[in-house]
Amino acid sequence: MQRNHSSPEAKGGDGDYIPYVPVKERKKAEFEKYRKRHRPADIVAEENKDIGSEDDAIGPRSKVSLLDQHSELKKKAEAHKVSELDKQKEEEAKILHDIKEASALMSVAELAKGVVYTEPLVTGWNPPRYILEAPESKNNRIRKKWHILVEGDNIPPPIKSFKEMKFPKVVVNSLKKKGIIHPTPIQIQGLPVVLSGRDMIGIAFTGSGKTLVFALPLVMFCLEQEKKLPFGQGEGPYGLMVCPSRELATQTHELVCYLSEELAHEGFPRLKSLLCIGGTAVRGQVEVLKRGLHIVVATPGRLMDLLEKRIMNLEVCRYLVLDEADRMIDLGFEDDIRTIFSFFKSQRQTLLFSATMPKKIQNFAKSALVQPVIVNVGRAGAASLDVIQEVEYVKQEAKIVYLLECLQKTAPPVLIFSEKKAEVDDIHEYLLLKGVEAVSIHGGKDQEERQWAIKEFKSQRKDVLVATDIAGKGLDFPNIQHVINYDMPADIENYVHRIGRTGRCGKTGIATTFVNKLCEESVLRDLKALLIEGNQKVPPFLHQLDALSEDLLDLGG
Incomplete structure (x- = not known):
C-alpha cells in the first residue's frame, strides 16, 4: 500500500513534516557524530581554525585544484606529525631525567635525608703564585697544545712539571727511577685538579x-694526615681505591707501596x-686492618x-677513587658501589x-660529585694514536x-686476547706444543696461578x-x-682497552686483529670508524660494508 505523505503517520508530534532517511x-550520520565526539580537542580546534571562506574550502566543489588540496593536506599532516614527535621527545627526556636523578651515585642515607654537598673539599695545596696569576689565555694555550679538554667551574691551572706541583724531591726522583720525567697530558691537568x-x-x-x-695525591694527603695526628689501632683508611679486577687492584697497590717505601727511606x-x-686469605687482611692503615686498594x-661484616669502616675515609668506573657500573657493580657509598x-x-666514559655514566656520576671537573685528553673511547692497527681477514x-x-x-713480549676461557686454554696449549714460552690468565683460574702468570710475563x-x-x-x-x-x-670499547696495552707512554706498538664473517656487522662498522679516525689503513673488506648495505637496500626497495 502506498503511504500518503499527508497522513498523520508522516508527521511528528507537532504536525511538522519528517522526510524519510x-x-x-x-x-553514516551517527558515525560522524561519534567520530567528532571522540576526536582530540586540539585536532578539532585546528580544523575549525583552518575553515575559511567557501572559496578556500577543501572538497570536490572547492575552487582550489586537487593538487593544491593534496599539498595543503600533506603539510597539515606533516605539521601534526612533527608536533607529536616533539611531545614524544619531551616525554622521553623527562623520563631519562627522572631516571638519572633517581639513580644518583650516592649513599642510600644521603638520598633519604636529601643531603647535598655544595662546596668541594679544601686542601693545604696551592699552585705557585706565578702559575696562579697567569692569564687564562696562557692556560688555554697549554691545554690546546696537549689536546686537553676541560669542563667545570674554577678549573685549576695546568702545570707542566712535577717540581712546580710542589712534590718533594724524593717523589720526583722516585718517578725518574720509573722513567717518568715529565707529566703526561692527563697528569698536567689532572694532578692540579686532584691536589686542589x-x-x-x-x-x-x-x-x-x-x-x-x-695515587700520588692520595699518598701526599695521607702523609699530611699522619704528620698532624698518627693513625692508631683500628683507624683508617683515609683513602679508598676501587678497581674492577684483581690484577688491576694489585698493580695499583704495587705503585702505592713503591711510593710509600721511597718516602720512608728518606725519613717520611x-x-x-x-x-x-x-682469592686471598681474609685473616691477613683483618690483622692489617686492626693495626690501622692509610690506604685500601680493593675489588x-x-x-x-669486609664492610658488611664490620671488619672495616669508612668513618675517616675522605678520598674515593673508582678506577675503570664505567666498567664497574656498566657490568652490574652499580648496587655494590651504592652500598659502599x-x-x-x-x-x-x-x-x-677510565679510557672510555659513556655519556650516561658521566651523567650518572655528576649527580654524586660536587662541582666536578671533567678532564678529557683526546676523545673518550678513541684509540691511542701511538698504536698501529692492522685488521686481517682470517x-x-x-x-x-x-x-x-x-x-x-x-x-716479545706479546699479548694475545680471546673472548672465551676455553679458547685461551687451547691457544696456550698450542703455543706450548710449538715451543713458545707462554702463560695464560682468565677468570676460571685461581688467584695464585693468575698472579704467578702476570709476574712471569712482567719479568719477561x-x-x-x-x-x-x-x-x-x-x-x-x-x-x-x-x-x-x-x-x-663484542664491544668496541673492549677493543680500545685491549690494544691500549701497547703503545703506552709515548712508545709505538702494533695491534693485529683477526676478523671474519662471524663478527657482528655493527662492531665492524665501529672498528672501521675507529680506523678512519686514527688515520689507520682500512682493509678492502671493511670498505665493502657500505657498498653491501646499499645493494641490500636497493634489493629491498
Whole structure:
C-alpha cells in the first residue's frame, strides 16, 4: 500500500513534516557524530581554525585544484606529525631525567635525608703564585697544545712539571727511577685538579698515566694526615681505591707501596696500605686492618664483604677513587658501589677514571660529585694514536695456524686476547706444543696461578701472555710490542682497552686483529670508524660494508 505523505503517520508530534532517511545515511550520520565526539580537542580546534571562506574550502566543489588540496593536506599532516614527535621527545627526556636523578651515585642515607654537598673539599695545596696569576689565555694555550679538554667551574691551572706541583724531591726522583720525567697530558691537568681537592672525572687513552693522577695525591694527603695526628689501632683508611679486577687492584697497590717505601727511606712517616681482593686469605687482611692503615686498594666484592661484616669502616675515609668506573657500573657493580657509598660518614673527594666514559655514566656520576671537573685528553673511547692497527681477514679454522706467523711481526713480549676461557686454554696449549714460552690468565683460574702468570710475563721470563678481557682493563705491562686480538670483541670499547696495552707512554706498538664473517656487522662498522679516525689503513673488506648495505637496500626497495 502506498503511504500518503499527508497522513498523520508522516508527521511528528507537532504536525511538522519528517522526510524519510535511508538506513545507510542514518548510520553514516551517527558515525560522524561519534567520530567528532571522540576526536582530540586540539585536532578539532585546528580544523575549525583552518575553515575559511567557501572559496578556500577543501572538497570536490572547492575552487582550489586537487593538487593544491593534496599539498595543503600533506603539510597539515606533516605539521601534526612533527608536533607529536616533539611531545614524544619531551616525554622521553623527562623520563631519562627522572631516571638519572633517581639513580644518583650516592649513599642510600644521603638520598633519604636529601643531603647535598655544595662546596668541594679544601686542601693545604696551592699552585705557585706565578702559575696562579697567569692569564687564562696562557692556560688555554697549554691545554690546546696537549689536546686537553676541560669542563667545570674554577678549573685549576695546568702545570707542566712535577717540581712546580710542589712534590718533594724524593717523589720526583722516585718517578725518574720509573722513567717518568715529565707529566703526561692527563697528569698536567689532572694532578692540579686532584691536589686542589676537587671531584674529577678523568678520561684519557690507556697507557697515559691515569693511575699516577689519583695515587700520588692520595699518598701526599695521607702523609699530611699522619704528620698532624698518627693513625692508631683500628683507624683508617683515609683513602679508598676501587678497581674492577684483581690484577688491576694489585698493580695499583704495587705503585702505592713503591711510593710509600721511597718516602720512608728518606725519613717520611711510613704509610700502611692494604690490598683487598678475592682469592686471598681474609685473616691477613683483618690483622692489617686492626693495626690501622692509610690506604685500601680493593675489588668491590671483597670490600663489601669486609664492610658488611664490620671488619672495616669508612668513618675517616675522605678520598674515593673508582678506577675503570664505567666498567664497574656498566657490568652490574652499580648496587655494590651504592652500598659502599652508604658506609661513608661525611663528604669525600670522589674521582672517576677510565679510557672510555659513556655519556650516561658521566651523567650518572655528576649527580654524586660536587662541582666536578671533567678532564678529557683526546676523545673518550678513541684509540691511542701511538698504536698501529692492522685488521686481517682470517677464516675461523685458520686462526690457530696463522697465529704463529703473526707472532713473527715483532719481538716479545706479546699479548694475545680471546673472548672465551676455553679458547685461551687451547691457544696456550698450542703455543706450548710449538715451543713458545707462554702463560695464560682468565677468570676460571685461581688467584695464585693468575698472579704467578702476570709476574712471569712482567719479568719477561715468558714471551707471550694469552688472556681474556680480564687483562684488557688498565693493566700496565712493560714494553709490550704487539697485541693480537684472536677474535674481535663484542664491544668496541673492549677493543680500545685491549690494544691500549701497547703503545703506552709515548712508545709505538702494533695491534693485529683477526676478523671474519662471524663478527657482528655493527662492531665492524665501529672498528672501521675507529680506523678512519686514527688515520689507520682500512682493509678492502671493511670498505665493502657500505657498498653491501646499499645493494641490500636497493634489493629491498
